[in-house]
Amino acid sequence: MLTVERLTKTYRGHNAVRDLSFTVPDGQVTGFLGPNGSGKSTTMRMCVGLETPTSGTATFDGQAFRGLRHPSRVVGTLLDATWFHPGRTARAHLAAMAALAGLPTSRVDEVLDRVGILQVAQRKVGGYSLGMKQRLGLACALLGDPAHILLDEPVNGLDPEGVHWMRDQIRQFAAEGRAVLVSSHLLSEMALTADRLVVIGRGELIGSGTVEEFVGAAGSGTVEAEVSDPTTLVAALAGQGIAAEREGDTVTVTDTAVTTTLIGELCLDHRIVIRSLTRATPSLEEAFLGATADAVEYRAV
Template identity: 55%
Template sequence: MTKQFGAKKAVDDLSFTVRPGIVTGFLGPNGAGKSTTMRMILGLDQPTSGTALIEGRPYRELKNPIRTVGALLDAKWVHPNRSARAHLQWMAASNGIATSRVDEVLRLVGLSEVAKQKAGGFSLGMSQRLGLAGALLGDPKVLMFDEPVNGLDPEGIVWIRKFMQRLAAEGRTVLVSSHLLSEMALTAEQLIVIGRGRLISDSSVQEFVDRASEASVRVRSPQLDALRSALTSAGLTVKEPSSLDQVHPTLVVAESTTEAIGEIAARNNIVLHELASQHGSLEDAFMKLTGDDVQYHGAGTDNDVSGQAGGRSDSMGGALR
C-alpha cells in the first residue's frame, strides 16, 4: 500500500501479513505512518494505491465488521455523557449483539463496578479498558490496538500484556502498536517495524534484536589489568563499561564467547568472579535500525506509519495482509 498526502508519502509501498495465534507488534519512529496504516486497514483512510485485506476482503466488504475485526484507535472517542454500559449497549444494539455480551466484556476488562458511570469522567486508563471492551464486543477473530497501554498503571500494563497474549493463544490475530519497547519485548512474538512509511523489518522479536545487536561478554575479575592485557593480546576488543564499578572491576568484550574468555583466563591463571554473555535489548536494536528514519526529534507524540494488510482465515483468526 501507498498513501500520499499532497507531496508527502505517509506510506510507501508497504506490504506485510499479520498472522493468527501470536501477538504482532507494530513499531516505528514518530511520524512513521503506523496510525495511517491502521486507518487504511479499517477503511477510515483510502490508500492512494494498493489494498488492505482482512480475511481476504477489504473492510468495506465485510458483512458484519464488528464480528470480524475489533479495533481500538482512539480511547477518547466515546460520548462523554454516556455511561460505559450505555455506550456498549448502543454498539451491541446497532450490530445485533445480545445485551448479555455487554456485561461479559465489561467483566473481561474490569469495568463492571463503574459500568454506570459517565465515560467523560474516566481516566485515560479506564477509557482504554472501555475501548478494549468495545473492540471485543463482537467476539472478533482480528484485533487491532493502537497504543493500548497509554494511561495504564504498572498493574494495568501487565494485565493488558497477558490479556493480549491470551487472545492470541485463542487463535486470534492481534496487531498492537506501542512506544513502550521494553513492554513490547515481553508481549509480542513478531514485529513489523516501519520508518518513513517503508518496511524496515518483518521478523520475530529475537531475530530483530540479533540483527542489530553485537554479542558481547561481561567479565569481572580482581586482576583486571592482567585480564585486559591477556584479552587484547588474544586480539579481542575490550571495552570499559560507561559506569565502571570500582568495587567490582568489570570489562565488556565484544564479539566473543564465555568459553573463549574463560580459556584465556585459565591459561593466564587469572581469577574470574563473573563471566556472562550479554545481548542487546529491543530498544537498542530499534534505535540502531530506525535512527535514519526519525522525522521528529525530541519529545512528541507518535504520528503513525504505513503498511498493507490482507488476509486469509486460519483457525480462529484471520490474517491481515
C-alpha cells in the same frame, strides 16, 4: 490472519507509509513499533478503511475491510479512546453499537464484565478516567467477538495494575486464537507481551520477526571479563585483531563476533585467572533504538 501487502499512503507528495508489507498471524500478539510519526496509526487506519491507501492492500483472511459483510464480527479496533460522547453511558454506547451491528444485546454486559467496568456501566463516559475509557474502547472492540483485534496504544492512561491487566487480556486474546496487532511506545511492555514484532520507520519496514530474532539481529552484546591480569588479556585480544577496553581488572569487548568461549581459551593459554565472565545481551529498547536511529524525525537535545 491480517495481511498487509505493499501498502502506501501519500499526502501531498510525502509518503506517510511506503510499500509496507507484513502479516499478523492467528494466535499471536504482533507488536507494531516505530518512532513517533513513523506511520503506525496511519497503517492501522488504512487496515480498517478509515484511510484510503494510495496503493496496496490490507486483508483479513483474504478480504478487505470494506468488503466484509459483518465487519465487527471479523475485526475489533481500539484506535482512539477519546471518541465517546461524554453525555452517554458506557452501556448506551455499547447497546447502540450492538444494534447497528445486528448483535444480541446480551453481548453488552458480557464485554462490560470482561473489561471490568460492568459496575460503572450506568455512569456517563464524561466522568471516566482515560484508563476507564481505554477499557470501554476494548469492550467496543470485543463486542462482535472478532477474530482480529487492532489496538493502538492500549495502555495509555492505565496505572501499573491496569497495564498488567491489559497485558493479560492481550495475551488471552491470542490464546483464544485471535490475530492481535498492538502498537505501543512502551518497549519494556512489548517485550513482555508480543510474540512477534513489526518495526517501521518513516513509513517503511525496518524489521520483523520474533522478539528474540529482532534483539538478536542487534548483535550478541558485550562480553565482560574480570581477570587477574587484564593487561595480558587485552594484549592477547589485540593479537587476534580484537579491540578491548580495560577498567581496573575488568576487560570489555564489544565485538559481537567474540564469544565467552574465546575469552576463556585466551585466559587458559596465558594462565590468567577468571573471576567472572559474562555476556550482556541488548534489551529490546537498545535493539529498537539502534534499528530506528536513522528513522527518527527529531531528537532530544
